[in-house]
Amino acid sequence: MSSALDLRDALDQGGRSFSFELFPPKTEEGERTLWRTVREIEALRPTFVSVTYGAGGSTQERTVRITGELARDTTLTPVAHLTCVGASVDELREVIGAYMAEDVRTILALRGDPPSGLGTAWAPHPGGLEHAIDLVKLIRSLGTMSIGVAAFPEGHPESPSLEHDARILARKQQAGADFAITQLFFRVDDYVRLVDMAVAEGCTMPIIPGIMPVTDIKQIQRFADLSGAVFPKALAERFHQVADDPEAVIELGVEVAADMCQRLLDAGAPGLHFYTLNRSRSTIEVYEALGLGAADGRLGAGTG
Numbered sequence: 001m002s003s004a005l006d007l008r009d010a011l012d013q014g015g016r017s018f019s020f021e022l023f024p025p026k027t028e029e030g031e032r033t034l035w036r037t038v039r040e041i042e043a044l045r046p047t048f049v050s051v052t053y054g055a056g057g058s059t060q061e062r063t064v065r066i067t068g069e070l071a072r073d074t075t076l077t078p079v080a081h082l083t084c085v086g087a088s089v090d091e092l093r094e095v096i097g098a099y100m101a102e103d104v105r106t107i108l109a110l111r112g113d114p115p116s117g118l119g120t121a122w123a124p125h126p127g128g129l130e131h132a133i134d135l136v137k138l139i140r141s142l143g144t145m146s147i148g149v150a151a152f153p154e155g156h157p158e159s160p161s162l163e164h165d166a167r168i169l170a171r172k173q174q175a176g177a178d179f180a181i182t183q184l185f186f187r188v189d190d191y192v193r194l195v196d197m198a199v200a201e202g203c204t205m206p207i208i209p210g211i212m213p214v215t216d217i218k219q220i221q222r223f224a225d226l227s228g229a230v231f232p233k234a235l236a237e238r239f240h241q242v243a244d245d246p247e248a249v250i251e252l253g254v255e256v257a258a259d260m261c262q263r264l265l266d267a268g269a270p271g272l273h274f275y276t277l278n279r280s281r282s283t284i285e286v287y288e289a290l291g292l293g294a295a296d297g298r299l300g301a302g303t304g
């Protein structure tokens with residue numbers, strides 16, 4: 001698959017999407033790990049890989065560079081994240097232009113978290129954008145990009161209600177979004193409820209569930225806290241029973257994630273998005289447990 005328009009068209013045709021999220025590393029060692037992971041993921045021929053966008057200038061430049069390298073030097077379709085944090089509209093235009101120049105044709109349009117930290121009030125840049133919807137509109141106005149947005153099965157932490165979130169999601173689509181990816185979550189019912197509520201608001205775009213297999217109990221609890229996701233008690237107890245054995249934790253993480261992924265697909269999810277933290281082992285094992293080979297005819301497979 002060579003362009004974002006292909007991605008939008010393919011999603012429109014109702015194919016299932018399988019994708020992986022990476023982040024731009026800060027060190028050379030991290031960069032080597034990233035590219036090892038990229039090559040392993042490439043063999044699975046996913047629909048796309050996405051690269052997160054940080055708050056600092058240097059990490060933002062790395063996202064542009066890495067997505068460009070993915071577009072140029074691999075068979076993968078890169079999706080570049082972009083946030084409104086600390087940027088004027090002119091600066092956002094420049095980054096979108098840089099992505100386009102690198103032949104990155106799909107952007108995940110996000111607001112970002114408050115620069116002064118989670119739990120503090122969001123204040124946009126004086127010359128910037130207030131909401132992700134505004135960024136969707138800006139990208140849409142600049143060319144034929146494909147646009148993804150964020151969705152929240154347990155509600156966005158600042159949101160007054162799940163209904164409000166569902167309405168916002170439908171409005172993101174009206175503004176030009178083609179698909180959504182969810183925040184990590186651990187209860188299938190939360191995802192199904194979000195999709196039902198979004199559909200009731202008129203949302204028809206694919207809402208792809210975001211999955212993070214547990215590889216480390218403390219780390220997953222930290223991520224759950226940061227994202228506002230509930231790590232269910234019964235699940236936590238299962239992991240605590242094997243907490244002394246890191247290998248057993250990873251194996252249980254794969255088993256739990258594979259079971260959740262299968263239930264999501266059975267419930268009609270249009271695909272799966274794996275949060276990899278730049279490590280491929282668990283996600284590849286989940287992939288294999290689900291019987292998702294490289295050339296099973298799903299969306300993106302074989303279009304290189």
Ligand SMILES: Cc1cc2nc3c(=O)[nH]c(=O)nc-3n(C[C@H](O)[C@H](O)[C@H](O)COP(=O)(O)OP(=O)(O)OC[C@H]3O[C@@H](n4cnc5c(N)ncnc54)[C@H](O)[C@@H]3O)c2cc1C
Nearest residue numbers: 052053081110111112113131132150156158159181182183
């Ligand atoms: C898949 C995924 C990837 C992510 N990647 C990154 C990343 O790379 N870098 C990063 O910094 N962060 C990332 N995030 C985190 C994200 O930036 C935060 O969760 C942020 O707090 C919300 O972003 P948003 O795009 O949903 O914002 P918005 O859609 O703007 O929503 C933020 C809040 O405002 C409300 N809202 C939105 N529009 C309106 C409106 N018009 N009127 C009234 N209320 C409104 C929403 O209900 C919500 O409560 C990611 C999140 C997800 C789910």
